[in-house]
Amino acid sequence: MSADLAALAVHELAPKLESREVSPVDVTEAVLENVARYDDTLRAYIDVYRDDALASARRAEAEIAGGRYRGPLHGVPLGIKDNIYFADRVTTMGSKIHGDFVSRHNATVVDRLAEAGAVFLGKLNMHEYALGGTTDNRYYGTCRNPWALDKSPGGSSGGSGAAVAANMATAALGSDTSGSIRIPSTFCGVVGLKPTYGRISRFGVFPEAWTLDHVGPMTRSVKDAAILLDAMSGYDPRDPGSLNRRSTDTASSLRESCEGLTIGVVEHFYFNDVDDEIAGTVRDAIDLLRQRGAKVRTISIPGLKDAEYALTIIDTCETSTVHRANLRDRAEDYSDDVRMLLECGELPSAVDYLEAQQIRRHMRAEVQEAFDEVDVLAGPTLPIRTPTIGEATAKLNGRDVDALENLIRLVGPASLLGLPTLSVPCGLVDGLPVGMQLVGPATGEQVVLDVGNALESTSPLGDSRASAYLDA
Numbered sequence: 486m487s488a489d490l491a492a493l494a495v496h497e498l499a500p501k502l503e504s505r506e507v508s509p510v511d512v513t514e515a516v517l518e519n520v521a522r523y524d525d526t527l528r529a530y531i532d533v534y535r536d537d538a539l540a541s542a543r544r545a546e547a548e549i550a551g552g553r554y555r556g557p558l559h560g561v562p563l564g565i566k567d568n569i570y571f572a573d574r575v576t577t578m579g580s581k582i583h584g585d586f587v588s589r590h591n592a593t594v595v596d597r598l599a600e601a602g603a604v605f606l607g608k609l610n611m612h613e614y615a616l617g618g619t620t621d622n623r624y625y626g627t628c629r630n631p632w633a634l635d636k637s638p639g640g641s642s643g644g645s646g647a648a649v650a651a652n653m654a655t656a657a658l659g660s661d662t663s664g665s666i667r668i669p670s671t672f673c674g675v676v677g678l679k680p681t682y683g684r685i686s687r688f689g690v691f692p693e694a695w696t697l698d699h700v701g702p703m704t705r706s707v708k709d710a711a712i713l714l715d716a717m718s719g720y721d722p723r724d725p726g727s728l729n730r731r732s733t734d735t736a737s738s739l740r741e742s743c744e745g746l747t748i749g750v751v752e753h754f755y756f757n758d759v760d761d762e763i764a765g766t767v768r769d770a771i772d773l774l775r776q777r778g779a780k781v782r783t784i785s786i787p788g789l790k791d792a793e794y795a796l797t798i799i800d801t802c803e804t805s806t807v808h809r810a811n812l813r814d815r816a817e818d819y820s821d822d823v824r825m826l827l828e829c830g831e832l833p834s835a836v837d838y839l840e841a842q843q844i845r846r847h848m849r850a851e852v853q854e855a856f857d858e859v860d861v862l863a864g865p866t867l868p869i870r871t872p873t874i875g876e877a878t879a880k881l882n883g884r885d886v887d888a889l890e891n892l893i894r895l896v897g898p899a900s901l902l903g904l905p906t907l908s909v910p911c912g913l914v915d916g917l918p919v920g921m922q923l924v925g926p927a928t929g930e931q932v933v934l935d936v937g938n939a940l941e942s943t944s945p946l947g948d949s950r951a952s953a954y955l956d957a
Contacts, residue, residue, distance in 0.1 A: 491515040491652040495709040496736075498655065499557035505549060509560025512655070513542035513604050516562045520606070520653045526634065526957040528626035529647040531567045531577055533607040538562060541604045548602070557712050557736070559602030564654035566642050567608035568615055569700070570689040571595055578691050579611040579622050579641075581818045582811055592689025593724070594658060594700055594717045601716045606654055610644030615660055615693050616804065616823045617641055618668055618892040619874070623820045627874060630672055631951035632917050636871045639669030639892070645703045646673030650951040656704040656713060662693040663800055664896030666701050667908040671866045671920030674910045674951060676937070677703045678710040681928050682903025683728035685714070686721035694803035695726070697796075697900055707909060707938040711736035714930060728928070735931050741942040743779035746932070747859045750781060754789040755864025755895055755922075760881055762914045767865045770911035770921050770940055774863070777939045786855050788848040792898040793890075795848070798833050798841035799901070805830030849902050856926040861936050866908040866920035868895055895922065905930045909937040911945045918946065 490498075490512045501507045517535055524530050545560035565571065568578045570588035572595075577584050591599070599605075610628045612620050620628035620643025628643040630636040631651040638647045642659030646669030649657050659666040661679040670677025678701045685700045692698055702713035711733075719732035748771065750756070756764055775781050805812070805827050812819070812827050819827065833841075855862070869879040872888045879888040899906040904924050911921040921940065925933040 491519050493655070494705040495557060495561055495656055495712050496706060498561055502549060502560045503554050509542040509545040509549070509604060510539065512560065513538050513562045516606065516653060516655060519651065523651055523653060523954050523957070526629065527631060527647050527651055527653070527954055528628045529610055529644040529651065529653055530564070531579070531608045531610050531625045531644070532575065534605055538604050538606050545602050545604060555602040558598065558716055560604060562604040562606050562655050563598065564606045564609045564645060564648045564657040565595065566611050566645050566657070566659050568611060568660055568691040569594060569658060571605070571608070576608065576691070577625070579613045579625060581624050582815055584624065588689065590689060593686035593721045595689070597717050609648055609657060612641035612643065613820050613823045614808070615641040615662060615665055616826050618664070618889045620644055620669070621874065629874065629954070630871065631954045632674060633871070634953050634957060635873055636917065637672060637874050639672040641665040642703065643669045646670055646675055649673065649675045649703050649705060651954050656702060656709055659701060659703050660690060661699045661701055661900065662697045663796060663893050663900050666703060667866050667896050667906065667920070667922065668892050670703055670908045671918065672871045674918030674946065675703055675705060676707055676710050676910070677701065677908045678714060679899065679906045680714060680718065680930055681728065681905045683724070683726045684730070684733070684905070684928070684930065685717045686724040686727050688721055688723040692807050694800045696803060697800055707907070707934055707941050708736055708739055710907070711739055711934050730928070733930060735934050738931065739938045740935050741777070741939050743774050743777040743936060743939050745778070746861070746936065747780045747782055748774060748936070749784045749855060749859030749862045751786050751789065751862060751864065752783055753785060755862070758881065759865055759868040760870055763865050763868065763870065763919050766912035766914055766919045767921050770945060771863055773943045773945070774936065774940055779936070782859055784855055784858060786851055788851045789898050791844050792848060792901050793894055795841040795844040796893070796897045796901045798837055799845070801826060801830030802833055802838045845901055848898070852898070852902060852904070853926070860925070860932050862924040864922055865895060866922040867892060870914060871917050899924045903927065905933050907933040907937045909940055911940060913946065913949060
């Protein structure tokens with residue numbers, strides 16, 4: 486019974502918790518039992534709040550029994566990436582430099598989830614300072630993929646992806662600056678939503694690059710992602726990038742049909758230099774959406790070719806600014822890969838940075854025009870198969886390619902433009918998950934969630950679930 490509780494999605498648990506068919510304490514204990522059993526292998530967590538989580542679950546149980554049910558997250562155990570502040574708890578950013586950092590306040594997303602009645606399990610492992618596409622963490626352990634223990638879970642939110650896939654959190658939070666929600670969501674076979682820039686407050690989240698940073702949910706289902714989005718979204722005056730919009734209401738109106746929607750396929754970008762089997766799997770998924778009523782239209786967005794350059798310049802320059810003092814005074818306390826990235830961020834000139842911003846502006850206008858013709862863009866989330874832990878290269882149609890460059894290449898435009906993007910599992914290649922990326926117009930979370938929900942309703946993974954960790 487406990488294993489079954491730990492495997493349920495948020496939307497499956499919620500009615501059982503509301504009706505008191507199951508207890509928040511039983512659910513939390515089931516998930517914590519998995520953490521205790523499997524985390525020595527997976528290293529998804531940096532810190533586990535066992536006692537506090539159980540106390541919170543008991544409060545939720547009493548509230549629900551007293552008729553004070555708060556909604557679908559009440560009593561649901563969640564994990565949070567360790568760059569999101571939790572008051573009076575250490576937030577490490579996956580680093581040595583901030584290894585003892587304690588915030589006096591919660592991040593806004595923590596406050597909003599607490600108000601919704603969520604139970605916090607602890608802090609999840611991540612690539613140091615969120616500056617990498619793996620979760621090979623020098624200080625807190627190498628996180629492993631629950632589908633294949635020699636494979637990377639992706640990054641930088643690898644702990645979040647692994648925890649959800651391995652039933653060590655019912656859902657989790659990640660952050661995404663250059664793909665850090667969508668990369669691990671793909672490799673771990675979970676759903677990951679990067680919302681519109683400013684849709685979810687970043688107050689109390691350690692910055693990577695202030696014009697690119699996002700916070701979002703990583704979940705077992707599209708509906709779960711919608712539930713978390715609705716709970717966390719809404720204007721926050723403490724975040725200067727926050728949109729002056731009310732919280733979303735997407736979960737209540739999700740649909741499984743694509744009738745009336747047009748899906749845009751940008752062949753020259755999203756299917757260019759992509760693993761053949763991944764491309765075929767994603768095309769099959771697009772055909773499933775066509776069967777659900779979608780029209781599919783091939784379109785061209787020439788400016789996408791410049792996204793990787795502009796994103797790299799802006800991201801590295803802003804990140805190096807955040808870390809300038811520590812890079813000067815404590816360079817030896819950064820991992821080699823992170824230190825090199827920060828040093829590279831000091832090389833571009835002011836002219837380079839401003840030109841990259843101009844590219845961004847022109848690309849935004851071009852993509853907005855494309856959304857006059859289509860409702861969403863669809864393509865592979867990633868062009869390569871899941872890399873092996875410790876290897877800097879990956880195979881792409883028989884040749885070795887740089888793994889990090891190819892992890893960022895297709896997810897980059899939505900990061901650069903701040904567009905809502907959903908990565909949803911769409912099939913398997915060699916027994917490992919493949920993700921489809923759905924990109925919508927600004928504030929278009931509803932349409933990407935609708936299309937993702939339509940795809941999910943076809944059960945593209947069948948009965949396949951992560952299981953390699955069970956026998957470790």
